[in-house]
Amino acid sequence: MREYSISQLSKEFQVTTRTIRHYEERGLVAPRRRGQTRIYSPADRTRLKLILRGKRLGLSLEDSREIIDMYEPGKSNIDQLKKLITAIQVQRLQLTQQLDDIGSLLKDLNQAEADCVDALKSNRTDHS
Amino acid sequence: MREYSISQLSKEFQVTTRTIRHYEERGLVAPRRRGQTRIYSPADRTRLKLILRGKRLGLSLEDSREIIDMYEPGKSNIDQLKKLITAIQVQRLQLTQQLDDIGSLLKDLNQAEADCVDALKSNRTDHS
């Protein structure tokens, strides 16, 4: 049952401690304390991971908070669950849209790179 | 050879005119003018499309500007081209990372949804 300090996690995830504390201010993590000092559990570490993944996907902290809270539906009632399901479906729509976008962008990048390589080639043979 | 007004594009892409003008302020588009009025070409429209796609992918306007500029390597010299190629590769790395992220998130969402559905089912049969 490992535990982590804030600077350990900041190094592991390449963010500042300020950033991690900011996530706590916004209610995305709540590590327990030993005295004043924050002690992060593996579960806390996972939450951080999810937050940063969301960030890479362009989600706001608020979005990430909601999504992460979805993963712990322990004490929710029926209405909650129904709300969750629709929220999940919305998220899924956005993500599949992103998948499309990424596909397009990758194609564009490939084309752009090929163009560059071509341009270099002709520059190498054609000494005009 | 069609052309578009700013409000046409703002409606088509579901953004405000302010947003489009903001992109111009930041140097991402430069429509020609008829008097004072902005006239957008199909090429300008495509740039807007690319910007908004970048936005959905969590790119900054600056990032999008660079990427879009990649697509027009007409007048670039060799060093430029080499820089472009590495930039493209960096972008591609990020995107494949995003693909991974999305895959993970979709998996998580599926699981979360299944959990919700299960919870609803047991709630329907088990009237405790």
Add this chain to the structure above:
DNA sequence: TCAATACTTTACGTTGACGTAAAGGTCATA
């Protein structure tokens, strides 16, 4: 014992991406 290292809180500052007036120009049509 004292200096370094790692932690803390409080609080103001900054940057990006627009929002939101305010004030005005142009053109069609009732």
Add this chain to the structure above:
DNA sequence: TATGACCTTTACGTCAACGTAAAGTATTGA
């Protein structure tokens, strides 16, 4: 001719996501 429906510029406001001191506490090793 005046009332909309568009367009424009200028400029201050806002919100999220942190950055950046400043000032203090706690532990550890020379």
